[in-house]
Amino acid sequence: MAALSLSPRALYVEVAELLRQRIYNRELAPGSWIDELRIAEELGISRTPLREALKDAGVEWKQVGVAYGGSQDGGNADALSNHLGLTGIPFVNVANGCATGGSALASVIAAIQSGMAEIGVAVGFDKHPRGAFNPRPKDWGLEDWYGETGLMLTTQFFALKTQRYMFEHGITDDALVRIAQRAFRNGALTPHAWRRRELSYEEIAESMPVNLPLRKYMFCNPAEGGAALVLCSAKHARKFTANPVIVKAAVMRTRHHGSFEVFNPGLAAQQSPAPTVMASRAAFELAGVGPGDIDVIQLQDTDSGSELIHIAENGFCEHGEQEHLLRSGATEINGRLPINTDGGCLANGEPVGASGLRQVIEICTQLRGQAGQRQVANTPRLGYTHVYGAPGVSAVTILQAG
Secondary structure (H helix, E strand, O other): OOOOOOOOHHHHHHHHHHHHHHHHHOOOOOOOOOOOHHHHHHHHOOOOOOOOHHHHHOOOHHHOOOOEEEEEOOOHHHHHHHHHOOOOEEEEEEEEEHHHHHHHHHHHHHHHHOOOOOEEEEEEEEOOOOOOOOOOOHHHHHHHHHHHHHOOHHHHHHHHHHHHHHHHOOHHHHHHHHHHHHHHHHHOOOOOOOOOOOOHHHHHHHHOOEEEEHHHHEEOEOEEEEEEEOOOOOHHHHOOOOOEEEEEEEEEEEEOOOOOOOOOOOOOOOOOOOHHHHHHHHHHHOOOOOHHOOOEOOOOOHHHHHHHHHHHHHHOOOOHHHHHHHOOOOOOOOOOOOOOOOHHHHHOOHHHHHHHHHHHHHHHHHHHOOOOHOOOOOOOOOEEEEEEHHHEEEEEEEEEEO
């Protein structure tokens, strides 16, 4: 491979020239897909100049046939067309709370499966103000009294839900500390993580109470960031990359009457299964696999308590078994159920529109063996992502190495 020269020309011009040379040498077939991540890694450059190089080399946004995306505080996702090109494609804005990215992904997959487009994009981004999420009751179909009780402040709701769950299943605060400790340990290995400092057990356990049993380092922070995925039909995948990741299932479910979810103004006497349970079951059935087949896992962890509950709701253990699982090391990178290998929301923050897609990107990175120090051993074949959003929406994907 030719090296980049030290001439003063723009880097994207240098890269475009190298790509043209590969085409002339038939190393890249005319019309074939250029793997942006792989080439960026090979050339030792960031993706920004590579995007400019691809533009200069004639790879155009108009190849994309459909897009879904969302952002809570960053503006309409379809405004990206103003920068990428006004090609007239269907670009649908998605708003499903923290499940926005997962919902956008499921929608793109459905569009491709229907024959609407061969190539689609799922995108999400956000930039939130400082402080906890504290939306207005009326925006969620609730009366003012619900906000006046403090339950619109998500830290309070999830603390109460976690406290009830731990009481019912005999789980101690130790489990919450271990979830946060693992998140920051993995985040320290993740270049794009927001929190990249490993914290001790004591630092977490003795940190400032926010809403007990949850403490300062058991919550994610509203943050900023973006993520995007390009998808195509499986039968065409190898035209674009030699290392595809196949979506075996992408399922979204909302709440039933009786499930206890965020922004729910009441607790039913007879509870129904959570939307996470329903989405997980449907995804496993669609993919033809079970929890024991999964090699690497991403679970929604806007706080330690949420991950605690989601481990069981997604079928990876029985309710009440989480504490033993965590103490045994099973959820560590080198364990049998590696969870949130990039540090999850606790280490990466929570840009609402992007988080669900970040999860999928981490699983793709793991399945391709490109995760560096946080790489799961033994060549993982199946990955799993789960995202949960207000007011009770869950999206699950199961991914397979191609």
